[in-house]
Amino acid sequence: MASSTEFNSIDDILGKLSLDDQGKVKKVLYGLGCRDVELPDDVRDEAERSNLEVSLYGFTAKEEQTRLPRIIRIGAFQNKLPLPTTVPIIEQRSALFEIAKKAIGIASKAHVNVFCFQEAWNMPFAFCTREKEPWCEYAESAEDGVTTKFLQTIAKQYNIVIISPILERDEIHGDVLWNTAVVIDNHGEVLGKHRKNHIPRVGDFNESTYYMEGNTGHPVFQTEFGKIAINICYGRHHPLNWLMFGINGAEIVFNPSATVGEMSEHLWGIEARNAAIANGYFSVAINRVGTEIFPYPFSSGNQKLPRTDFGHFYGSSYVTAPNGVRTPGLSRIKDGLLVAEVDLNLCRQVRDYWGFQLTQRLELYASALNKAAKLDFVPQLVQK
């Protein structure tokens, strides 16, 4: 574990370089055009009191002649489990609700308009265990479960859109479970939900034991603060998933995740960022943080002895603009709130500039994928 948790962020390490060298490295790695914005005093004070890292960045768009700027603030929240995984469900959930309430309060003071949690934020990430009890009991209705009801009040109170990724129980269709993101608008109404499209079968990500591939398509939600969509966790490895949210009009795509060190950390900075570039929208990569210990050892399909933890969720949440410029990441080990001020007009400006949508040849690929999906598909292979 030491190797995964021993440092706060690579941004901290890069800070040891000379300012000149930092400038060069950041320009190549992150691009130019993301500026630090000073936190309001009350936000900084409250963040310190809550031992919460709060970062605020801004992306600028050009002024247009025929559209007003559409400047909004995105909030991405990553947090550790406040209590051991073994405490009773209601106790755990209450502690998480407390954390949530505080974080959204701070986000509101930082003028956040759209706030998103990490994946399955209201429970331990227990899918590694393959145990059904008690974890399935965390599942609840997307429309009127206790978590949704709790957040409806807060969303209305703070005039904030909240994306709440939970374990959903669908009572109407045989009590089955889904990995679902609920979108609650700033008036406290449930605008809709999206079910995770791609379910992993790798390492300790035994999620296919609990729920199947989502059946809600690629919905984009029209909010007062722009058109938003949610690509849940493992869906970030699927460029087609990102693509369809873009095609349906998303201006911001959130990627609430729970992913661990050795396996994916070197991919983390690549995939959500590539999606923002390719699709001309803002992407918001949010990862769980901390290490969660479970009571019974579980095997990991890796020819090693069973263990009781999943590895370290490395946080490192970040935002990418449609021009590929990104913010630094939040901490790899601490709770944090990342706030990004963005002008949504940048999406179209970048699309006009780069022309990736103009040149995408959708019909060619619709036809190619149709052939590729058929059982008698013959690949285009050239051989002597």
Place this chain on the structure above:
Amino acid sequence: MASSTEFNSIDDILGKLSLDDQGKVKKVLYGLGCRDVELPDDVRDEAERSNLEVSLYGFTAKEEQTRLPRIIRIGAFQNKLPLPTTVPIIEQRSALFEIAKKAIGIASKAHVNVFCFQEAWNMPFAFCTREKEPWCEYAESAEDGVTTKFLQTIAKQYNIVIISPILERDEIHGDVLWNTAVVIDNHGEVLGKHRKNHIPRVGDFNESTYYMEGNTGHPVFQTEFGKIAINICYGRHHPLNWLMFGINGAEIVFNPSATVGEMSEHLWGIEARNAAIANGYFSVAINRVGTEIFPYPFSSGNQKLPRTDFGHFYGSSYVTAPNGVRTPGLSRIKDGLLVAEVDLNLCRQVRDYWGFQLTQRLELYASALNKAAKLDFVPQLVQK
């Protein structure tokens, strides 16, 4: 220009950190599992004599019980134009042929099996000018042009597969031009060609003035050293293009490019790498290097005064393995040859591990793209 050319590579700058810090940063940025391999003495000596940066890295795969390892070496070559853009065509081409011959000779000594040039390697990257003369005269037949013939001899001599991205003239179909990669096998035979699928209309990339979108689909070429494909330059911004090469079975996809600083350098490390991850193959990103000056000022559509150069091609060629681990980049300012020793078995091993192909839901996307490509498409938008 100074800002673009003043440093060799960010890898050099990261080398100023302590070894411990370098380890952490490299692990997060590049991933673990790419090893330095020592150059044979004769390669190092000849590289020094030729003032050519030569780097050699290795990626390892696990041993399998039912397949032998398939270890091959990839060579990626980036080079400056040796003479001013204004010299006569035959002189320029001869000088480039000299460079090519030397580079392939060194590559052969480094046991390279598949060698790829940068985009339009046998000419100035003159498409910024929008002038037809004399640049169109560089175009030649893919099958029996002077460049192909020259490389056929060398390919046979060195038993090496060569990918040769050129400006193609199609005499049979009305003398039109294409941006084409010719694949010459290690016996000196033309295995086939691929025409660039996505043509830019951005900045000085006025390529749509010269040639149209390719009509050769997404061919994969079966060579003695694995199944290879070519995603030419701007196609790297298109995840669907990368996807189709993977679906057709590619194990290595080359991305011969010509791209410049301010515009794309912060995207360079993202797109080809994301493609390797998402599609489970090796990707080889090769960028032109140097600054090319043209005789007549051309405007760039950027509300600035016309200029005579395109900006600085920043090199930085690199290879990514299917597990997302990458090599450092070649220089931003110097000619270089990057050699990567890979076991192609890693492709399937990573696919088995991560399951991105298993979970890709191709039918869902075939159907979705079919709808999206239609004129009467209605996006999936949820609103109150």
